[in-house]
Structures are given as C-alpha cells and as structure tokens.
Amino acid sequence: MRAVLRGREREQAELRALTDRALDGQGAALLLRGQPGVGKTALVDSVVDSAGETLTVLRTRGVESEAPLPFAALHRLLRPVLSHLDGVPAPQAEALRTAFGETGDGVPDRHLVYLATLNLLSEVSADRPVLAVADDAHWLDDASAAALLFTARRLEGEPVALLFAVRDDETGAFDVRDLPVLELTGVDGQAADALIADRSGTPVAAQVRAELRAATGGNPLGLLELTGALNAEQLAGRERLPERLPLTAGVEQAFLERYRRLPDETRTLLLVAAADDTGRTATVLRAAEALGAGIGDLDRAERSELVRVDDDAVTLRHPLVRSAIYGAATTSARHRVHRALADALAGTPQEDRRAWHLAAAAEGPDEEVVTALVQAAERAQARGGHEAAAAAWHRAAELTLDPAARAERLHHAAVSSWSAGRALETDRIVRAALVDADDPVLRVELLVLQGQVEWNTGSLDDGYRIVCRAAAAAAAYDVERARVLAVLASALASFGARAGDAPDPATITPAPTAADGPEQVVAAALIEGFTAVSRDDWSTAARALRRAWDTPLGPGAPPLLRSNLAIATLHLGDDERAIDLHDLQLQQARDAGAITMIEHALTRGAVFRIATGAWSEATTAAQEALLLDRNLGLDELVTFPLAELALVAALRGEGRAPQVFEELEAALAERPPRGAITGIVSGLTHWAAARQPDVPPATALHHLEQIDLPVARWLSALDRVETAVRADRRDLAEAWLAELHAFAEGTDMAWAWAVVHHGRAVLGDDVEHNLLRALEWHERSPRRPARARTQLALGEHLRRTRRRTDARPPLRAALDAFEELGATSWAERARQELRASGETARRGDRLVPTGLTAQESQIAGLVRQGLSNKDVAARLYISPRTVDFHLRNVFSKLEITSRTELAALPDESLST
Amino acid sequence: MMRGTPRTFVGSVVLDLAGPVDPATAAQVRAELERHPRIRACELDAASGTLVVTARAAADRNDVVAVLERLGCPVRG
Numbered sequence: 009m010r011a012v013l014r015g016r017e018r019e020q021a022e023l024r025a026l027t028d029r030a031l032d033g034q035g036a037a038l039l040l041r042g043q044p045g046v047g048k049t050a051l052v053d054s055v056v057d058s059a060g061e062t063l064t065v066l067r068t069r070g071v072e073s074e075a076p077l078p079f080a081a082l083h084r085l086l087r088p089v090l091s092h093l094d095g096v097p098a099p100q101a102e103a104l105r106t107a108f109g110e111t112g113d114g115v116p117d118r119h120l121v122y123l124a125t126l127n128l129l130s131e132v133s134a135d136r137p138v139l140a141v142a143d144d145a146h147w148l149d150d151a152s153a154a155a156l157l158f159t160a161r162r163l164e165g166e167p168v169a170l171l172f173a174v175r176d177d178e179t180g181a182f183d184v185r186d187l188p189v190l191e192l193t194g195v196d197g198q199a200a201d202a203l204i205a206d207r208s209g210t211p212v213a214a215q216v217r218a219e220l221r222a223a224t225g226g227n228p229l230g231l232l233e234l235t236g237a238l239n240a241e242q243l244a245g246r247e248r249l250p251e252r253l254p255l256t257a258g259v260e261q262a263f264l265e266r267y268r269r270l271p272d273e274t275r276t277l278l279l280v281a282a283a284d285d286t287g288r289t290a291t292v293l294r295a296a297e298a299l300g301a302g303i304g305d306l307d308r309a310e311r312s313e314l315v316r317v318d319d320d321a322v323t324l325r326h327p328l329v330r331s332a333i334y335g336a337a338t339t340s341a342r343h344r345v346h347r348a349l350a351d352a353l354a355g356t357p358q359e360d361r362r363a364w365h366l367a368a369a370a371e372g373p374d375e376e377v378v379t380a381l382v383q384a385a386e387r388a389q390a391r392g393g394h395e396a397a398a399a400a401w402h403r404a405a406e407l408t409l410d411p412a413a414r415a416e417r418l419h420h421a422a423v424s425s426w427s428a429g430r431a432l433e434t435d436r437i438v439r440a441a442l443v444d445a446d447d448p449v450l451r452v453e454l455l456v457l458q459g460q461v462e463w464n465t466g467s468l469d470d471g472y473r474i475v476c477r478a479a480a481a482a483a484a485y486d487v488e489r490a491r492v493l494a495v496l497a498s499a500l501a502s503f504g505a506r507a508g509d510a511p512d513p514a515t516i517t518p519a520p521t522a523a524d525g526p527e528q529v530v531a532a533a534l535i536e537g538f539t540a541v542s543r544d545d546w547s548t549a550a551r552a553l554r555r556a557w558d559t560p561l562g563p564g565a566p567p568l569l570r571s572n573l574a575i576a577t578l579h580l581g582d583d584e585r586a587i588d589l590h591d592l593q594l595q596q597a598r599d600a601g602a603i604t605m606i607e608h609a610l611t612r613g614a615v616f617r618i619a620t621g622a623w624s625e626a627t628t629a630a631q632e633a634l635l636l637d638r639n640l641g642l643d644e645l646v647t648f649p650l651a652e653l654a655l656v657a658a659l660r661g662e663g664r665a666p667q668v669f670e671e672l673e674a675a676l677a678e679r680p681p682r683g684a685i686t687g688i689v690s691g692l693t694h695w696a697a698a699r700q701p702d703v704p705p706a707t708a709l710h711h712l713e714q715i716d717l718p719v720a721r722w723l724s725a726l727d728r729v730e731t732a733v734r735a736d737r738r739d740l741a742e743a744w745l746a747e748l749h750a751f752a753e754g755t756d757m758a759w760a761w762a763v764v765h766h767g768r769a770v771l772g773d774d775v776e777h778n779l780l781r782a783l784e785w786h787e788r789s790p791r792r793p794a795r796a797r798t799q800l801a802l803g804e805h806l807r808r809t810r811r812r813t814d815a816r817p818p819l820r821a822a823l824d825a826f827e828e829l830g831a832t833s834w835a836e837r838a839r840q841e842l843r844a845s846g847e848t849a850r851r852g853d854r855l856v857p858t859g860l861t862a863q864e865s866q867i868a869g870l871v872r873q874g875l876s877n878k879d880v881a882a883r884l885y886i887s888p889r890t891v892d893f894h895l896r897n898v899f900s901k902l903e904i905t906s907r908t909e910l911a912a913l914p915d916e917s918l919s920t
Numbered sequence: 921m922m923r924g925t926p927r928t929f930v931g932s933v934v935l936d937l938a939g940p941v942d943p944a945t946a947a948q949v950r951a952e953l954e955r956h957p958r959i960r961a962c963e964l965d966a967a968s969g970t971l972v973v974t975a976r977a978a979a980d981r982n983d984v985v986a987v988l989e990r991l992g993c994p995v996r997g
Contacts, residue, residue: 372978
C-alpha cells in the first residue's frame with residue numbers, strides 16, 4: 009500500500025502536525041475528506057505507523073450495515089482501554105458500560121456516555137498521548153458518531169488527537185460543520201504516472217497515461233484499478249480504451265469484472281462477506297457453507313485480491329468492493345445471504361445483528377422477525393441508543409400485519425426518534441402511525457407527541473391546536489388524562505399560543521368533583537389559572553394559581569403537573585415561590601442526570617433572580633445553562649441564557665454589555681427561538697436592547713413597545729414608563745401603567761403595586777406621596793433593584809426640591825444597594841446625587857475587568873464553592889483536564905497561585 | 921443497513937420527498953405507484969412533498985424509492 013502514498017508529502021506533514029500538537033497537550037480533531045479511493049485510509053495508515061512509537065493509537069471504522077447497532081463503532085475504538093474506566097467518574101463509567109451492553113441498568117442520559125468517552129480518552133492520555141482514528145466515519149452508527157463529535161469539540165488542553173476520515177459524497181448524520189478539514193484530492197501527474205507504472209509493470213503509452221489521469225483526476229485507487237483492468241495492447245496504446253465511466257462507477261466496474269470471473273460459489277462467498285458486518289471469518293464461512301461455498305472459495309476470493317483474510321478476519325479490499333458486489337446482486341440473492349448470516353449468528357451474542365439480517369431476509373410479515381427486532385429495540389433503548397431503537401421499532405412495524413400492533417410499534421419508534429432529537433423523522437413516523445391507529449388512547453398519545461414536535465420546532469399555534477385536540481379526544485374515555493393534557497394546552501395558551509379552531513382547554517373537561525383527588529384539583533386550578541392569564545383576567549388567575557400551589561400533591565403526581573406549577577409562578581411574578589420550585593426542580597434534575605431539565609430549571613430560575621437582584625446567581629445560572637447548551641450541542645436553546653446574560657450586563661451598566669448583546673443578536677439571527685420560550689426570550693432581548701448605553705429614548709421605546717408577553721412587560725414596567733415619558737409618549741406611559749394597575753389589583757402582588765406608585769410619580773402625579781407609597785410596598789417585595797430605583801428617585805426628588813438633608817438617607821440606601829448589585833451606572837448616579845446633596849460620597853470600587861472568559865469565570869466560581877476539578881467537570885460536562893487547563897488561566901490572569909487565594913477573592917474579581 | 925438492503929413492508933409508509941413536486945410529476949408518481957401490483961394506494965401532498973404509500977401485499981420499500989428516483993423525486997431520510 010505504500011505506493012498509494014506517492015505525492016502525499018503535504019498531507020502527511022499536516023497529519024504529523026496534528027499528532028505533534030497532541031504530544032504537546034494541545035489536542036484537536038481533524039477531518040480528512042475526499043472521494044472514494046483517493047487514499048484516505050492509506051494516509052491514516054501512514055500516520056498510525058509513524059505515531060505508534062509515541063502515542064497510544066485507538067482505531068475504529070464506520071460500517072454501513074452497522075447503522076442500527078448503537079455504539080458499535082465506539083465500542084471497537086475504546087475496547088482496548090476500558091480497563092482505564094476506573095479513573096472516570098462512576099456514573100459516567102457505568103453509563104459507558106451500559107451503552108456497550110456490559111451491564112443492563114439503562115443509561116439515564118446518554119450525554120453521560122459522551123462525557124465518559126471524553127474522560128476515558130483523557131484518562132488514557134495521562135499515560136501516553138492518544139491518537140484516536142475513525143475511518144469511514146460517514147458510516148458510523150449515529151450513537152457512536154454523536155459521542156465522537158462531542159469529544160472532538162472538547163479536546164482543548166487534552167493530549168488527544170482525533171482523526172476522522174470521510175467520503176466527500178456521504179455525509180449521513182455525521183455533522184462536521186465546525187471541525188477543521190483536510191481535503192484530499194487526486195495526486196499530481198508525476199505521482200499518478202508512478203502509480204500507473206507500479207500497477208502495470210510494463211511501459212504505458214503517454215496518451216494512455218494522460219487518459220487515465222484525466223479519467224481518474226489523479227485518484228490513486230482509480231489509477232490502480234483502471235490500469236489493472238487494461239490489457240497489454242490497451243496499455244501500449246494500440247487498442248482503444250473502454251468507454252469512460254464516472255470514477256466511482258468505473259472503479260466499481262473494475263472490481264465487478266474481477267468478481268464475475270470467479271466461480272459461482274466464490275461469488276456467493278464474496279456476496280456473504282459484502283453483506284456481513286462482523287468481519288469474522290467463522291461467521292462468513294458458516295453462512296457461505298450453508299449456501300454451498302467452502303473454504304476453497306475463501307482461498308480463491310483472497311487470491312482475487314477482493315478480500316484480505318488475516319487470522320480471524322475477512323476484510324473487503326475497499327468499501328467500493330462491498331458496494332459493487334452487493335449492488336450487483338438480485339433482491340432474492342440478498343434475501344438468501346441475509347438469511348444465511350442470520351442463521352450463522354444464531355446462538356451467538358450478536359443478537360442485534362441477527363435481528364437485522366432476519367429483517368433483511370424477510371419477504372413478508374413475520375412475527376419471529378418482529379420479536380427479534382423488538383428485543384433489539386429494547387436493548388438499544390437501555391443503552392441510550394435512541395436512533396437505533398427508533399430504527400428497530402420502525403422496521404418491526406413495517407413487518408407487522410396487524411394494523412393496531414403496527415401503530416403501537418410505530419408509536420414506540422416515534423418516541424425513540426424524538427428522544428434522539430429527530431423532529432422531522434418523529435413527525436413522519438407519527439403520521440404513518442396515525443394511518444393505522446384506531447385505539448383512541450394511542451391516537452391521543454400520538455397527537456401529543458406530534459404537538460410536542462410542532463411547538464418545539466415549528467409553530468407554537470399549530471402545536472397548541474394539536475394538543476387541544478388530543479385533550480378533547482382523551483376526554484371521551486379518560487377524563488383525568490384529558491385534564492392533564494388540558495393543563496398543557498392552557499399553559500401553551502398562557503405563553504401566547506392561539507388557534508381559533510381548537511377546542512378551548514377550559515371547557516374540555518368538567519370541574520372535578522369532591523371525589524376527585526388532589527391531582528385533579530391542582531390540574532383544574534392550573535387550567536383555570538392559565539386560561540385566565542391568557543385573557544388578562546388577573547384576579548381569577550391569581551386565585552386559581554394560588555389554589556393550585558396550596559394543594560399538596562402526592563409523590564406519584566404526574567411530572568407534567570409539577571413542572572407547570574413552577575411555570576405558573578412566572579405569570580404572577582411570585583419570585584420566592586418560583587426560586588424555591590425551580591431550585592427543587594434543579595436538584596431533582598441533577599440527581600437524575602436529566603440534562604435538558606437542568607437547563608430548563610437554570611434558565612427559568614434565573615429570570616426570578618434577575619427580578620430580585622440576585623444578579624451574580626442569575627449570571628452563574630445562565631452561564632451554566634449556556635455552557636450546557638454549547639457543550640451538549642443544544643443550539644436551539646442558547647438564546648434564552650444569552651438573553652439573560654445580556655440583560656444582566658445591561659442592567660449593571662457593564663462596559664461589555666454591548667458586546668454581550670451582539671453575541672445574543674448573532675445567536676438570534678442564526679437560530680431564532682421557537683415554541684414556548686419565544687415570548688420570554690423576545691421580551692428579555694428587547695428590554696436588554698433598550699438598556700444599552702447611549703440608546704436614544706425613541707429607539708429604546710421602539711424596543712420596549714415590542715415586548716408582548718405580560719411577564720416580560722411587568723419585569724420591564726418601570727423602564728417602559730420612564731422611557732415613554734422621556735420620549736414624550738405620556739399616552740403610552742399612562743396606558744402601560746393602567747395595564748400594570750389592573751394586574752396589581754387582580755393579583756395584589758407587592759412589587760406590582762410598588763411599580764404602579766413609582767410610575768405615577770414618574771408621570772408627575774403627587775411625586776413624593778407616590779414614591780413613599782411605592783417604598784411601603786417594596787418592603788413586602790423581594791425585588792431589590794426596583795426598591796433601590798425608587799429610593800434613588802425619592803432622593804433625587806427631595807434634593808431637587810431643596811430638601812438636601814432628607815434626600816441623603818434614601819440616596820445612601822440606593823447607593824448601597826446598587827453597589828451590592830454591581831449596578832455601576834445607577835450607583836454612579838446615586839453617588840452624584842449624594843454629592844449634590846452635600847454629602848461626600850465614598851468612591852465606589854469600580855469593577856476592574858479581569859479578562860476571564862465565560863468558561864473561566866464559571867469554573868472559578870465553582871472552585872470557589874469548594875468543588876473539586878472532577879466535580880466541576882461533571883457539572884459542566886467537560887473533562888477534569890479541561891477544568892485544570894482553564895483554572896491555570898484563571899490563576900495566571902488573577903495573579904494568584906492557589907485555590908485558597910481564589911476562594912478569598914471578592915465576588916467582583918471574577919467578572920469577565 | 922447497506923444501501924439496497926431489502927426492506928419489505930406491509931401497511932403504510934410515509935416518505936418525505938426532497939422538495940415540493942409539480943402537479944405533472946405528482947400525477948406520474950401516483951399513476952406509476954398505483955400500477956405496482958403490490959401497492960394499494962398512494963396519497964401525495966405535493967406542496968409538502970409527503971407521500972403515503974399503502975401496500976396491498978408485502979412490498980419492498982426499495983422498489984418504491986426506485987420509482988420515485990426515476991421520476992426525479994428523491995426521498996429524504
């Protein structure tokens with residue numbers, strides 16, 4: 009194979025640079041991309057050969073037929089180093105063992121498998137740097153591909169190089185948009201001629217060489233195979249060359265011609281080898297023998313150079329040999345070899361492979377095959393292989409004659425597909441299931457899933473419409489289920505979902521009776537509350553939601569009820585209850601390793617922390633959510649924590665606020681929020697936009713006018729009123745104040761009354777009286793920033809009315825509060841007012857940016873809480889070595905040398 | 921599985937076509953598939969490119985896909 013490496017000096021140097029960086033502890037991933045036969049594997053072999061002395065080399069390969077076998081390729085890669093799993097945090101190690109089928113307890117969240125992969129490689133590299141190679145990565149099973157891509161994006165600071173080789177005409181689910189790429193093209197003319205000479209062994213006419221170079225574009229395999237297919241007369245230029253075929257087809261044709269010259273039995277053996285995905289000689293021989301071939305045919309196949317036989321392995325010379333032979337076979341021949349392979353695997357641990365061969369051999373509905381596929385699906389699910397589970401359930405459904413059973417299996421497939429985050433596929437499977445599903449219970453569950461896909465990835469209104477219909481359908485046979493679904497529908501409506509043609513969630517189920525348990529009472533109260541929110545009927549909403557909160561639920565209550573109890577706090581701005589419920593949710597999510605729920609609880613909890621002035625905590629929570637989103641590829645969620653970070657930066661008046669806001673805008677442009685978070689993200693974004701430095705009042709007002717969601721209107725109410733007055737839109741200020749007044753009257757929330765009174769003062773209505781009334785209400789509210797703003801307004805008013813002594817206490821209180829909050833611009837304003845009142849205000853300690861990145865700041869914060877590097881790594885879904893890498897940067901930037909010094913620093917020292 | 925692996929099915933399959941289908945091609949798709957002895961019905965939503973194919977007897981999905989590809993309607997996913 010060395011001959012193929014002619015003309016590859018530049019590429020070899022680039023690959024050496026990759027391994028050299030790993031040796032220096034600067035790990036990275038690289039994608040080697042090129043057409044079939046261009047020499048990717050040969051290059052990979054060369055880097056493996058040269059790295060073997062200094063690096064631990066791990067290697068795997070994607071196999072097209074292994075797509076339904078979860079983590080198969082990853083298992084091959086990591087099998088030689090699984091003894092190092094003891095150094096990986098126990099939950100991750102356990103998840104990886106389960107993913108590989110070594111234990112059977114089920115993977116709680118497959119991100120744990122991804123993290124285990126990263127940490128295992130990191131652990132192995134502690135002994136010696138690692139080169140991990142995935143050849144034919146376009147054919148990796150989905151679960152392995154996801155784990156390796158997760159790892160590839162987190163190698164900073166790890167002595168690990170990860171090399172993927174992929175065909176440029178195959179992408180599959182292998183999403184490589186952000187990995188560096190080394191494109192491999194044909195070799196130059198000189199190297200091409202040398203390859204032709206290597207293959208022919210005789211002089212080749214110049215025009216023939218030119219034609220071969222042109223036909224192959226310098227593709228080494230093409231050059232070798234097409235040259236080998238020419239006879240002596242053709243090579244000498246005395247006979248016409250065959251008609252030119254596209255390169256891949258041409259190479260396949262060359263392989264096929266060699267294949268067709270072999271005896272029937274040998275061809276059968278080669279077809280078995282092409283259909284087989286174990287690569288084991290024993291399996292291939294056993295299946296081939298059942299079809300009349302024998303060991304002699306294996307020898308003949310090897311002599312044809314279409315396969316290699318080493319020890320216990322049969323390897324096709326090139327993937328194009330496989331596609332050529334398999335593609336040329338008739339359907340009935342394929343059925344036969346798959347059946348033979350299934351029989352050959354009977355009684356072995358390769359049950360999943362056997363199930364898929366049985367499925368490929370099936371010529372009609374077959375319950376034996378369906379049972380094997382269902383078992384494969386259940387095994388895949390337990391290992392966290394959602395895509396594989398979906399595929400197996402789907403295939404089982406396709407071979408199921410009974411429509412009801414088929415619909416049931418399709419429902420399982422759709423649930424698995426949704427767990428894998430495949431919205432389009434889920435929707436397609438649900439639609440197929442609805443064609444067959446007669447059972448009303450199943451139809452409802454299918455509709456709920458369809459609605460969930462829709463409101464998360466498509467239209468909130470359409471998703472709402474589907475869930476309303478599901479709830480209405482459920483009401484005919486299961487009122488309790490219908491009521492829980494009506495909670496879901498009404499919650500969507502409370503976040504702005506509308507559909508005139510959908511059943512009203514409030515009327516789908518009757519009121520609970522005295523015989524109904526607390527769950528039904530809570531569900532009914534939530535429906536009433538959410539429905540009232542969507543009508544702006546705040547007194548009904550407050551009464552109903554408080555009834556729901558005050559009704560104790562048993563431990564078996566549906567999770568959907570509990571999560572909606574927390575969501576409801578957002579509508580009333582019940583900050584303390586909201587923080588308690590979301591903190592509880594966060595703790596439960598952390599205990600269960602439920603990552604999306606962790607993200608959910610962090611971002612929702614941060615909203616209330618922004619309102620109450622726990623801005624450092626809000627920032628910490630939003631940063632953790634953002635890191636989770638980015639570390640786990642949850643790109644569709646990043647705008648929520650980014651909006652929170654942009655808002656806190658703007659409220660604090662930080663110098664970097666415009667930069668944070670730009671980052672938010674870029675994320676919004678790339679991936680606008682969808683579904684239920686749209687309103688809150690939009691509201692927080694417009695509020696942050698209005699609070700950017702030097703924004704003219706008219707521009708700020710333009711942003712504030714676009715806030716639709718009531719909760720976001722209430723949060724920004726004081727800014728809305730103040731800005732409208734500054735922009736000479738008193739009419740708007742009065743209208744917004746009237747809206748908030750109605751909310752305050754209906755809910756009696758202290759913070760709302762406080763802002764109403766402060767707003768009246770802004771409008772010039774009995775200023776001192778209203779500001780004092782506002783402060784009375786603030787005493788009953790946890791919203792510290794709003795209280796400090798009222799204190800500042802009162803101090804300013806008193807100072808301007810020449811009551812300078814009276815002005816000082818509220819101004820001092822405001823300054824203290826703003827300094828505590830880190831609200832620099834407001835603090836400066838309070839300081840100036842104090843000076844104007846005749847008091848020598850102390851100089852504030854301006855925050856000095858440390859230049860820490862968000863990740864460094866986050867890691868420093870967690871280390872200050874006493875977490876070890878391992879704990880920080882587990883919390884942020886990165887490796888301990890990456891934590892160490894960032895922590896060293898933190899020490900350097902802060903000019904400290906120990907964790908003790910870090911813990912002793914004041915909070916502001918960690919600002920980014 | 922490998923491209924071209926036999927994939928027999930009964931009942932209905934939903935196929936997403938790569939892009940919308942013009943009315944003339946949609947009519948051709950319907951006509952060709954309904955002529956297939958093992959296909960009972962096919963419903964094509966041309967705007968969304970969604971095709972529901974219902975088999976009369978066990979049929980091979982590859983045969984359906986091959987017809988669609990021949991008519992210039994490749995299948996997504």
